[in-house]
Amino acid sequence: MSYAISGAYYNEGSGREGPFDRLKEECGIFGVFGYKDASTLTYYGLHTLQHRGEESAGICVSGGDSFRYHRGMGLVKEVFDAERLAELGGDRAIGHVRYSTSGDSRLANAQPLVFKTRDGELAVATNGNIVNAPHIRHGLEQKGSIFQTTSDTEVIAHLIARSEHDFVQAAKEALKELVGGFAFLLMTNDRLLAASDPHGLRPIVMGRLGDAYVFSSETCALEAVGAELVRPLEPGELVVVDAWGHRSERFAPGAKRSLCAMEFIYFSRPDSQLHDVNLHTARKHMGMQLAEEAFVDADIVTGVPDSSISAAIGYAEKTGIPYEMGLIKSKYTGRTFIQPSQELREQGVKMKLSAVRSVVEGKRVILIDDSIVRGTTSRRIVNMLREAGAREVHLRIASPPFRHPCFYGIDTPKSEDLLAHMHTEEEMRKLIGADSLAFLSKEGMIEAIGGSYADKPSGGLCLACFDDDYPTELYGARATAGSEAASVRR
């Protein structure tokens, strides 16, 4: 079969991964209730969650009175400065960082979205994707609702606004109608609500900072602001915080937990913790398991920075083959606004990532990567190592083959552009140009992640991009997978 690896080589606009055909991050959300300088705390929280989205950032604040908010395109540090934060006085806030879409970057879609309802103001920040949003939206439009954005997030505001019940009951009823993977933060003038979808697909945790309540997509942001982790939200749980404290309610019976496996593999920061599992440790165990399943004799082990370093350390530790820094990533994190020619793109790779000739020259190298999407990156990195004099390059992937698109908030290419969807392992090896190629098994990955919360046999994980077993109905999303319409609308 003849096949050329094609597709986007750059994550346009994404400063974090630059020249890689990586999966695009989701969004990050952060909220606080009862802290005197809520906007500054949220700023630091969002800054820590920056890896989850670099397209836009926003914070909405209240002191129990009218909302003050600011949203902008760019990184958190570009959107906010001390002066701007000083204007956002109040003891409660929600904030959002949004991932980078290809092309269509719209301020109107930046969050938190703010609405006026007959019962007061409502701010909404979310991470994830609602697969039945087009259906709900169509139904609402038929009944006269007018939408201001293309974001799915607006759907919940309309559902709440149409309800005749009090706010908490209205929110519960609205959330119950949504199908997909999502974590929500909702703020009114006197309450903060946090919700997790019925399968717990997208992570959200609750913490305490003195008397204040803090919510975040990842625990690393709690750490950054000095808050203590209380617990992750349960699937189908709604936590309501107001001046009298917090209470936990359910908007849906918790289904079997299906936390996104890609959070463990790639998305979350290594210093974050998902349930009782530290991400660095989980990735290291995946590397160790990979060494057991796919050993190859070589001189050094190296990992694609940054997300594959932990797995590479695990592989090296298990095999006794030394871990070496064979690849260096530039610390420069600015975004690329100029789209270079193909020739300059090649040069661009070397600016972002380079092989260390003195480390790899003449060596048999085991290259550890966390995943293969289109294969573009893998091929170029293998090439780069060969150009730097590596004698052999053995590619080991610390996750199973990524074969199916995600409908729960990860911007994935359509199936035909996923290398593992179209090819056997041997075909992939040839296309990438490695001397050997092997993936971690699904069972091995579940075992390596562990986690006392895990329900067997899936380990409490969503594994749909590996095994096509989606935890929810898809409402026709499969038909438009990979198209602009199917990209995540948050």
Ligand code: SF4
């Ligand atoms: S399909 Fe894959 S990327 Fe999407 S939520 Fe499930 S595990 Fe995560």
